Amino acid sequence: MSKEIKTVNYGLEKIFEGAQDFLPLLGTDYVEFYVGNAKQSAHFYKTAFGFQSYAYKGLETGSKDSVSYVLKQDKIKLVLTTPLNSSSSINNHIVKHGDGVKVIALWVEDARKAYQETTSRGAKWYMEPFVEKDENGEVVRAGIYTYGETVHMFVERKNYNGSFLPGFREWKSDYNPTPIGLKFIDHMVGNVGWGQMNTWVKWYEDVMGFENFLSFDDKQIHTEYSALMSKVMSNGNGRIKFPINEPAKGKKRSQIEEYLDFYEGAGVQHIAVATDNIIKAVTSLRERGVEFLSIPPEEYYKAVPGRLEEHSHELREDIETLKSLGIMIDADEEGYLLQIFTKPVEDRPTLFFEIIQRMGARGFGAGNFKALFESIEREQANRGTL
Ligand code: FE2
Numbered sequence: 001m002s003k004e005i006k007t008v009n010y011g012l013e014k015i016f017e018g019a020q021d022f023l024p025l026l027g028t029d030y031v032e033f034y035v036g037n038a039k040q041s042a043h044f045y046k047t048a049f050g051f052q053s054y055a056y057k058g059l060e061t062g063s064k065d066s067v068s069y070v071l072k073q074d075k076i077k078l079v080l081t082t083p084l085n086s087s088s089s090i091n092n093h094i095v096k097h098g099d100g101v102k103v104i105a106l107w108v109e110d111a112r113k114a115y116q117e118t119t120s121r122g123a124k125w126y127m128e129p130f131v132e133k134d135e136n137g138e139v140v141r142a143g144i145y146t147y148g149e150t151v152h153m154f155v156e157r158k159n160y161n162g163s164f165l166p167g168f169r170e171w172k173s174d175y176n177p178t179p180i181g182l183k184f185i186d187h188m189v190g191n192v193g194w195g196q197m198n199t200w201v202k203w204y205e206d207v208m209g210f211e212n213f214l215s216f217d218d219k220q221i222h223t224e225y226s227a228l229m230s231k232v233m234s235n236g237n238g239r240i241k242f243p244i245n246e247p248a249k250g251k252k253r254s255q256i257e258e259y260l261d262f263y264e265g266a267g268v269q270h271i272a273v274a275t276d277n278i279i280k281a282v283t284s285l286r287e288r289g290v291e292f293l294s295i296p297p298e299e300y301y302k303a304v305p306g307r308l309e310e311h312s313h314e315l316r317e318d319i320e321t322l323k324s325l326g327i328m329i330d331a332d333e334e335g336y337l338l339q340i341f342t343k344p345v346e347d348r349p350t351l352f353f354e355i356i357q358r359m360g361a362r363g364f365g366a367g368n369f370k371a372l373f374e375s376i377e378r379e380q381a382n383r384g385t386l
Pocket of ligand 1 (some may be wrong): 189
């Protein structure tokens with residue numbers, strides 16, 4: 001496999017040629033958060049983001065140590081888990097990291113094989129293949145550690161007809177805020193420590209068979225004050241994309257450093273969820289109280305037609321509407337994309353969400369990095385952490 005790093009020239013037609021097929025992934029299965037109060041978090045994700053009640057386990061289902069609420073919106077499944085007593089090991093995670101992502105679960109045909117292929121290539125085990133059964137069949141799960149205390153769980157559900165997992169029951173609620181049109185997880189970004197990006201790039205190449213298809217160095221991602229580096233890893237079919245960030249030296253503290261300080265280690269920085277109508281989605285999110293980073297300045301929107309170049313005529317959305325909602329625009333050779341970033345969704349300045357609509361472009365909004373990071377720096381300055 002070629003280890004040559006392709007820089008950001010958007011020569012994307014060859015992006016997945018180096019990816020390996022020993023670990024076929026069908027998609028993201030679920031994302032599990034460890035949180036201090038799952039009941040209230042579930043209410044937030046329903047109310048603010050339009051997720052639907054889906055499945056539940058807790059005291060009523062015989063789960064004595066922890067409670068989990070599963071929320072769904074189209075293909076996205078979030079699991080919110082809280083321990084029910086002080087002896088649960090989940091507490092340690094919450095004490096150290098605050099609310100955050102513990103598990104990025106990946107849907108596979110064969111969880112035992114996925115576990116064997118990855119652990120034999122050096123992955124650290126989290127959970128050996130484990131079979132759970134109920135009247136709807138069986139699910140096999142197995143887990144390995146990735147960066148920090150974050151876990152990849154392989155989920156094999158081909159012999160299961162139930163809705164989520166054995167041990168969960170359907171969760172029906174009288175409170176069902178309407179969905180806002182979030183469709184699937186586009187990518188999930190990990191922040192790792194100083195000098196660790198290439199270690200984790202190699203780990204995803206060697207252990208998971210992923211390929212590095214885009215790279216951004218600190219000359220591309222910097223503002224007057226701070227900088228970071230990022231490499232995007234993808235599996236062979238392109239359904240799973242994990243950019244990996246590390247801080248770089250700048251005049252002031254990088255947002256990645258701020259994350260690492262408050263999360264107390266490496267972890268998931270943001271979850272990007274795709275929509276096919278970002279104007280509708282962001283209008284709803286704002287009405288429901290979701291906080292976004294500040295709207296880019298006037299000059300940013302004035303420069304959009306020039307930045308879009310040949311894709312300028314393709315832009316279906318009205319720039320004034322995008323501006324009023326703070327939605328950013330970027331383009332590459334294949335099309336354009338629209339994106340916006342929330343403020344952190346918990347008190348520690350750690351995890352946040354991105355809403356993204358791809359109109360052909362397969363990049364990550366490199367043209368927006370400067371405006372985005374200046375916006376984050378304004379938040380950092382308010383927090384006294386710049
Ligand atoms: Fe992103």
